[in-house]
Amino acid sequence: MSKPKDNLKSNGAVISAKTGTKESIINFLKKAMDKGVFDAVLVPMRVPAGDSFVYVLIKDKSLLKDVFPLPPVMSVQGAKAVSSVTRLGKGNMKIAAVMRPCETRATVELTKLGQTDLENITLISMDCPGVLPISDFLDDPNKGMKLFDDAAKKWDDKLMRPVCQICDKSSMVAGDIHIGTLGAKKDTFFIISNSQKGNDVLEKLAITLKENIDGWRAKVKNISEEKQKKRKKAHKDLKSEIGGLDNLLDTFSQCINCHNCMKVCPICYCRLCYFDSDKVKHPSEDYLQRAESKGSIRFLPDTLLFQTGRMMHMSYSCVSCGACEDACPVSIPVAQIFSMIADETQGLFDYVSGRDVEEPLPLIAYKEEELHEMEDAND
Amino acid sequence: MSKDEEFMPKILAFLCNWCSYAGADLAGTSRLKYPPSILPIRVMCSSRVDPLFIIKAYLGGADGVLVAGCHPGDCHYEKGNYYTRRRFVMLKEVVKGLGLEPERIRLSWISASEGNKYVEVTTEFTEKIKKLGKNSAKNKIFL
Numbered sequence: 001m002s003k004p005k006d007n008l009k010s011n012g013a014v015i016s017a018k019t020g021t022k023e024s025i026i027n028f029l030k031k032a033m034d035k036g037v038f039d040a041v042l043v044p045m046r047v048p049a050g051d052s053f054v055y056v057l058i059k060d061k062s063l064l065k066d067v068f069p070l071p072p073v074m075s076v077q078g079a080k081a082v083s084s085v086t087r088l089g090k091g092n093m094k095i096a097a098v099m100r101p102c103e104t105r106a107t108v109e110l111t112k113l114g115q116t117d118l119e120n121i122t123l124i125s126m127d128c129p130g131v132l133p134i135s136d137f138l139d140d141p142n143k144g145m146k147l148f149d150d151a152a153k154k155w156d157d158k159l160m161r162p163v164c165q166i167c168d169k170s171s172m173v174a175g176d177i178h179i180g181t182l183g184a185k186k187d188t189f190f191i192i193s194n195s196q197k198g199n200d201v202l203e204k205l206a207i208t209l210k211e212n213i214d215g216w217r218a219k220v221k222n223i224s225e226e227k228q229k230k231r232k233k234a235h236k237d238l239k240s241e242i243g244g245l246d247n248l249l250d251t252f253s254q255c256i257n258c259h260n261c262m263k264v265c266p267i268c269y270c271r272l273c274y275f276d277s278d279k280v281k282h283p284s285e286d287y288l289q290r291a292e293s294k295g296s297i298r299f300l301p302d303t304l305l306f307q308t309g310r311m312m313h314m315s316y317s318c319v320s321c322g323a324c325e326d327a328c329p330v331s332i333p334v335a336q337i338f339s340m341i342a343d344e345t346q347g348l349f350d351y352v353s354g355r356d357v358e359e360p361l362p363l364i365a366y367k368e369e370e371l372h373e374m375e376d377a378n379d
Numbered sequence: 380m381s382k383d384e385e386f387m388p389k390i391l392a393f394l395c396n397w398c399s400y401a402g403a404d405l406a407g408t409s410r411l412k413y414p415p416s417i418l419p420i421r422v423m424c425s426s427r428v429d430p431l432f433i434i435k436a437y438l439g440g441a442d443g444v445l446v447a448g449c450h451p452g453d454c455h456y457e458k459g460n461y462y463t464r465r466r467f468v469m470l471k472e473v474v475k476g477l478g479l480e481p482e483r484i485r486l487s488w489i490s491a492s493e494g495n496k497y498v499e500v501t502t503e504f505t506e507k508i509k510k511l512g513k514n515s516a517k518n519k520i521f522l
Contacts, residue, residue, distance in 0.1 A: 239476070239478065242477070242478070243477060243478025244478040244479070245478075245479060245515055245516060245519065247478070248477055248478070248479075249519060249521055249522065253521055274431065290439075293440070293517070294440075294517065294518055294519070294520050295518075295520060296520045297520055297522075298520060298521045298522070301522075302438075302522075304438060304522055305431075305434065305435055305438050305522075308434050308438070308473065308477065309431045309434060309435075311473050312429075312430040312431055312434065312469070312470060312473060313431070315469075315473065316469065340476065341472075341473055341476045341477070344472050344473075344475075344476045345469050345472050345473060345476075348468060348469060348472055349465070362465060362469070363462065363465055363466060363469065364462070365465075366458065366461035366462060366464070366465055367461075368451060368452065368461065370464075371464050371465070371468050374464060374467055374468050374471070374486055375464070375486060375487065375488060376485075376486070376487045376488070376500070377485065377486070
C-alpha cells in the first residue's frame, strides 16, 4: 500500500489575534474577499432563532461579521454544503469553505466519489475541540453557547459528543489551509498551508510561511496520541457491548427505520439508496414465507440489514463525524459503532478517509498480489 | 442422531458465469458427487456480488455463503475478481468486527476446468458448516 506523502509544509505563519481568534479569522476572510482572492465564502452562521447553525454562501462581505467559523454544534455536515454547491460543476467563482477537519475530510472523500469539484474551492479547516450533541444544545442554546466556549478554551471534551471525545483526527489537515490554535502563544494562531492552492492564496494575502510551527505539531501529536488510546479503549468496550447477533439485535432493535443516519451522512451520496428503493419492498408472499420459517417477523423488517449494509457501502470512507448519531431520534450510538467498524475496514488497506485526495478509494483499487490469505480460507 | 435428523446446511453459492459456474457444471457432467447443501446462484462476475447480498443471506438464515470466481488474472472482465477479493476482505472484517460469524462465508477461485476443485470446496465447506451448526439468525424474529 502506498504511504501518503507528508505534504504538510514544515513552516507556517503566526497571525496576531488580539481581538480574539474568531474575529481574526473573520478579518482574514474579509481581507481575502477585499483582494478578490475569494468571491464568496461558505461558512456556518447562527440562525435568527439562535438554536441552530447552517452553512451560508456569503457574497456580501458585510455579512461576514455574523459568521461562526467554529459553531458549537454540527447541524449540517459541511461536506454536504460543498457538494450541494459544486456537484453540478465548479462554477466560475472562487469560494472559501471554512469547516472542521472531519468536514474537510468528508469533502475529500466526496471528491473521490465524484460529488464535488474542488477546482475553485479552497478548503480551510481549523483545530476542532469537538461539538455538543444537538439535543443538548437545543435544550438551552444560550447555555450551550457558553458551555461550548468554555470547553473550547480549556480544550475540555467531556460535554462534547462521545464520538468527538474519541476523535484522534481533530487537527488533521486535509484541506488547503489550516488554522491552528493549539500550541499557539496567547493572542495568536498559526496558519498552515497544505497545498499549492493554499500557498497561492496566502501569497496573495502577503502572508509568508516562515515561522516555526513545532509548537502546534507537538501539541497536536500529544492530543491525538492521547485520543487514540481513548479511542482504542472505547472501541474495545463497545465491541464487548454490541458484539454478537443477540447484542446487535438489542442495540438496533430500537431503530425506527427513519433512515436519518443515512440522510445526514456526508458519504451516503446515492440519490436513491438501495434501502429506500423498491428492492426492499417485497410481495406479501415473501413476508408470509419468512414469517412461516421463523414463526413471525418484525415490521418494519430488516433494520439490522440496513445498518450492516450501510457499513459495507460506506465504512471505508467514514470520517467519524458523528452526524448520524446526532440525527438518531432513539439515541442508538450509530457513530461510535461506525467509527469502530471504519477503523477496522480502513486499517485493512492502510487507508485513512480524507487523508489525501490522490489516494484511491480502497475498493476501486487493487494489487495483483495481495490478500491471498482470504482465498480458499477455511478457518 | 438418526439419519433423518442429520443437519444438512443450506449454503448459498454465488458462482461466476465464466469459471465457477462452468466448473460446477463440469462436476455435474463428470458425475462427480458433491453435497446437496449448495444452492447455486449464477452471476456474470464474482464482482457482481455486492457484500450486501452476502450479509442479507446470512441474516436471512443461510448457514453459509460461498463466493466463487475465476482465478486472479483469469477474470473474463480482466480485473473483476481483484475487486471481489478486496470487497470480500472488507466484508469479513465488518462481520468479524460485529462479532458475527466470519467462518460462515468463504471465497474460492474455481476455474471452468476444475470440476474436482468445485467438489472439494463444497464438500469441505459443507463439513465445516455442519460442525458450526445452524445459523442462529434463522430463529430471530426481531431481525
